[in-house]
Amino acid sequence: MGEQRAERADAARNRRAILGAAEELLRSHAPDEVSIERIAAAAGVGKGTVFHRFGSRVGLMRALMEERVRALGEAVAGGPPPLGPGAPPRDRLVAFLDAVVGVAARNGRLITAHDHALATRRHAEGRLTDNPVYLSWHAHVTSLIAEARPDLDADLVAHVLVGSMHNEGVARLLLAGESERVAAGMRAMAESLLR
Template identity: 40%
Template structure:
């Protein structure tokens, strides 16, 4: 990893020179890819996701059935289940675009979330940005992370968050373990459990303090 006066730096922390590094970085390879599909499948997907987002906003994730979503989207129930499996699959699909937006900001956006700031500052910026994303979509993230045992750690986006966090923690004795430990505090199940007790402001402040601690 390259180094500067702030210590070892992650690949994602330093802008790439396209002439000297034409290939994607390891972190870019973990970025959630947009779906590739036929035009008719893309239309059906868009209709389902629009209907699901609207119904979830109106009634809550738990208050909406797959039958209601299929009806609102104008697609067959079988099509919906084949494409998304269940509501956790729908939740993951709804979050994909929002995750890609955050990933793009991390990879190519302005500092401190994007490249160009010291790793410690980037880590705090990431935790703050992820906390905002999580609180805005808490029900959906919780459903996607708890669909089955260990589901959170099999989601492609988690591998991206973990790799990014570990790179920013490269000066710690064990960056991979420290990154998992920090991300544990950002799990939707944990945040849901404590949010009612501490409120959003205290939760944000506590998570930012936690992000500063490893530095």
């Protein structure tokens, strides 16, 4: 498992340019209007470069997502309660769902775009539930539920809760700026559920 040789400077510059262009385009267009060629053009690189860097459309979206989500992951693993360790599971779950809704709201169509990429992939490439972000969110929620309500099917309930970030009805509210309403609703559900 030797350390890989570092990325060349020009390559790193292009990676940033591509990520930035994709983010910008996704801010103002639906995912199916944002082809890879368009992203490449906006980034000032060739289409081949995008695939060289990210492997596929799904890979690009995944990279975009991981970038936007890193801070939350760190806060959960080692930050202060109630997000980090130390608080009771019910409070941690409420705080976590709040944070997740916040991320989803701030990043508009990103999750939608990732799901869209998954649905339109040409070559098999794993499922939503193989996505590292989904996986870690689901694992976290599962363990909190299992701790607070051992009688529930934690795995399933976690899918329902985390999966709602990939739910069109919910996504529409988020895009419409009603993130506070979504956060409140999720909070109410979490509180009803963990009793």
